[in-house]
Amino acid sequence: QKEVEQDPGPLSVPEGAIVSLNCTYSNSAFQYFMWYRQYSRKGPELLMYTYSSGNKEDGRFTAQVDKSSKYISLFIRDSQPSDSATYLCAMSAGSNYQLIWGAGTKLIIKP
Amino acid sequence: EAGVAQSPRYKIIEKRQSVAFWCNPISGHATLYWYQQILGQGPKLLIQFQNNGVVDDSQLPKDRFSAERLKGVDSTLKIQPAKLEDSAVYLCASSPPGTAGGPTGELFFGEGSRLTVL
Numbered sequence: 465q466k467e468v469e470q471d472p473g474p475l476s477v478p479e480g481a482i483v484s485l486n487c488t489y490s491n492s493a494f495q496y497f498m499w500y501r502q503y504s505r506k507g508p509e510l511l512m513y514t515y516s517s518g519n520k521e522d523g524r525f526t527a528q529v530d531k532s533s534k535y536i537s538l539f540i541r542d543s544q545p546s547d548s549a550t551y552l553c554a555m556s557a558g559s560n561y562q563l564i565w566g567a568g569t570k571l572i573i574k575p
Numbered sequence: 576e577a578g579v580a581q582s583p584r585y586k587i588i589e590k591r592q593s594v595a596f597w598c599n600p601i602s603g604h605a606t607l608y609w610y611q612q613i614l615g616q617g618p619k620l621l622i623q624f625q626n627n628g629v630v631d632d633s634q635l636p637k638d639r640f641s642a643e644r645l646k647g648v649d650s651t652l653k654i655q656p657a658k659l660e661d662s663a664v665y666l667c668a669s670s671p672p673g674t675a676g677g678p679t680g681e682l683f684f685g686e687g688s689r690l691t692v693l
Contacts, residue, residue, distance in 0.1 A: 468617075470617075472615065496680050498680065498681075500682075505686070505687075505689075506686055506687070507579070507666050507668070507684030507685050507686050507687050508618070508666075508682075508684050509683075509684065510681055510682065510683075513680070513681060552617055552618075554617075556680050561680075562620060562623070562631060563620070563682070565617030565618050565619075566617050567615065567616050567617045568615075568616075568617055
């Protein structure tokens with residue numbers, strides 16, 4: 465079993481829909497949770513960074529962490545075609561610990 | 576602020592040949608990472624430098640891969656000899672120092688070097 469599981473998709477939704485992307489993990493020591501966005505033929509870029517449990521909102525994006533269920537989510541409201549990309553979750557046990565990555569979910573927003 | 580620079584962007588070689596990739600991190604970022612990303616997978620850490628010292632190279636295939644970071648700035652990743660399974664994107668990333676001087680986990684990636692081994 466992988467430490468971090470993420471559905472590879474693709475997930476295809478119409479423009480304007482609310483998107484939910486998820487990762488599950490097995491290591492209860494993880495405290496730092498990140499979502500990276502990767503456009504085709506580009507490097508990943510940090511989208512959201514959260515520490516421990518709870519929600520964090522930034523514009524149309526909301527990151528949610530449920531440590532009791534070992535489950536993290538990224539919600540995108542009012543999705544746009546420009547949101548089409550692969551979304552990677554990553555997590556670590558501490559700021560000096562190695563990041564553990566999910567495989568990424570490919571998201572397609574249809575105009 | 577300039578981002579992480581990588582070159583070359585694309586490289587095609589025959590198996591058993593050698594290849595080298597170069598990375599220039601963001602100024603002031605002491606931590607530098609090399610990742611391998613195979614199509615459809617998340618990045619896999621190959622090596623992590625803190626300044627010019629190696630922090631983690633546990634997943635680096637040392638019989639064929641080598642990396643160095645001279646003077647704690649630029650870095651080079653070399654593969655010799657290449658195998659078919661080395662076909663991947665090689666991503667360089669850097670991270671600013673955290674409160675304790677170590678990396679924060681917030682990585683800034685370059686655009687990657689895409690390697691095809693025939």
